[in-house]
Amino acid sequence: MKYKRILLKLSGEALMGGQKYGIDPAQLEQYAQEIRKVKDEGLEVAIVIGGGNIFRGVQSSTIGIDRVQGDYMGMLATVINAMALQSALEAHGMFTRLMSGIKMEQVCEPFIRRRAIRHLEKGRIVIFGAGIGNPYFTTDSTASLRAIEIEADVVLKGTRVDGVYSADPEKDPNATRYAQISFQEVYEKGLNVMDMTAFTLCQENNLPIIVFDMNKPGNLINVVKGEEVGTLIN
Template sequence: MKYKRILLKLSGEALMGDEGYGIDPKRLEQYAQEIKKVKDLGLEIAIVIGGGNIFRGIQAEGAGIDRVQGDYMGMLATVINGMAVQGVLENHGMYTRLMSGFKIEQVCEPFIRRRAIRHLEKGRVVIFGAGIGNPYFTTDSTASLRAIEIEADVVLKGTRVDGVYTADPEKDADAKRYSKISFQEVYEKGLNVMDMTAFTLCQENDLPIIVFDMNKPGNLLDLVNGEKVGTLIQS
């Protein structure tokens, strides 16, 4: 395998599947099957999931809710998603741990770096919920930071598109996909990959990012086996 330890970033919206809101059991099942294939190879896997299928912190202001309060609500949404993913992964025979950026001891462990690494070494899938535990940071930033902390080899950003394009492929039929691009080129071209904080963390720590289509069966397995899937971003 090309990698030993990965951090898989999934969007909350992806969990909606064909539903308009919440969690689609079919999509959960699909993701569990894809992750199981990779886990059976002996790969160490950490996961960060967004909460946009339930609540986004930036929605709060429009509803008259303080932004900080709204961000904490969004963090709780990621814990709900993490619990859902944890449940379906364990149904497929995988051992898991859900770790939170703040204390919710009844349902998950608090994040402790050394403990997270030890879980990975023991073959458990580690799911990071509640962001980094602070408002104003996205789950992209959580993915970058946690990947650096656990010494992951790569951040795999699973989306509904198959990589980074010159323009939005859903709006521009002439958009071209990059198979490989540097961090600097992404900056210069103004391409939307991650929020700037998350992206800069990866660049400064020489941590590659691969943006790929998580919804296509077999993509995750091909990717960790070294196949050219999605767009590779590195220094």
Template structure:
């Protein structure tokens, strides 16, 4: 396999499937089967998942909820998703650990870098919940930071589109898809890949990002094998 250790970033909205809210068990099972193939091939997998299918801090702010309060509520939503994914992964026979940026020992472990790395070395899937434990940081930032901390080879951002485009392909049918692009070109063209904090963390640490369609069967396995899937964002 091309990548020994990956950080897979999933959006909370993806878990809702066609319902648009909550958690769709069919999506959980599909993702679990895709992750199982990668684990069985020998790649270590860490996951960061959003909470937008349950609660979004930005929308709460618009409704009059304090930003800090809303962000903490969003962090708790990511723990709910992490626990749901943990249950699905264990149903397909994988050992998992949920590690939280906020201490809640009754349901998950606190994040400790060395312990997380040890879990990965033992073949366990590690799911990072509750962001980094601080408001004003997105789950994209969590993905970048945790990937750097555990020395992942790449950040894989699983989305519903098959890569990075010059414009939103769902709105502009003439949008051009890139197979590879540099960090600098993403900056220059103002492309929306991750939030700026997360993107800059990856650039400064020379950590490549691959944006790909997680909903297409075998995409994750092909990507980790080294096949050209999605869009690779790197220093070159």
């Protein structure tokens, strides 16, 4: 394996599968199977999952909810997704811990950096829910920050597209995919990879990012083996 400790970032929208909202059990099952393959190879795995399939805080103003309140609602949505993923992983025999940026002791542990690292060292999958516990920060920023805190080797951003393109591939048929690109080139070309806070955190801490299609079976294990899957940003 090319990496020892990874942080996997999943979008909440990806959990919808073919549905318009909510959680698709088939999609959840596929993710659990893919993560199991990686775990069986002895990797230490941490996960951050979004909540956009349930509620997106930045859109809350359109229905009369202020931004801060909406962001907290979005954080709670990530905890729902994290609990669903936790159950799916444990159904496949994996040991997990759910840690939250907001205290809710009945369902998860509060985030403590040293405890999270210890869980990983003991072979448990650590899922980070509720973002970093503050409004105005996305789950991309959470993924970058937590990856740095736990000293992960790489951030794996699992999406529904197979990498970073020169333009939106769904709108521009001439868009080309990058196999590898530097942080500086992403800035200069104005490519949309992560929000700027998350992206800058990774750049300043020399933490590589790999953007890949999580929905294609076998992609996750191929990424951690070091195969050319998706786009590597370093």
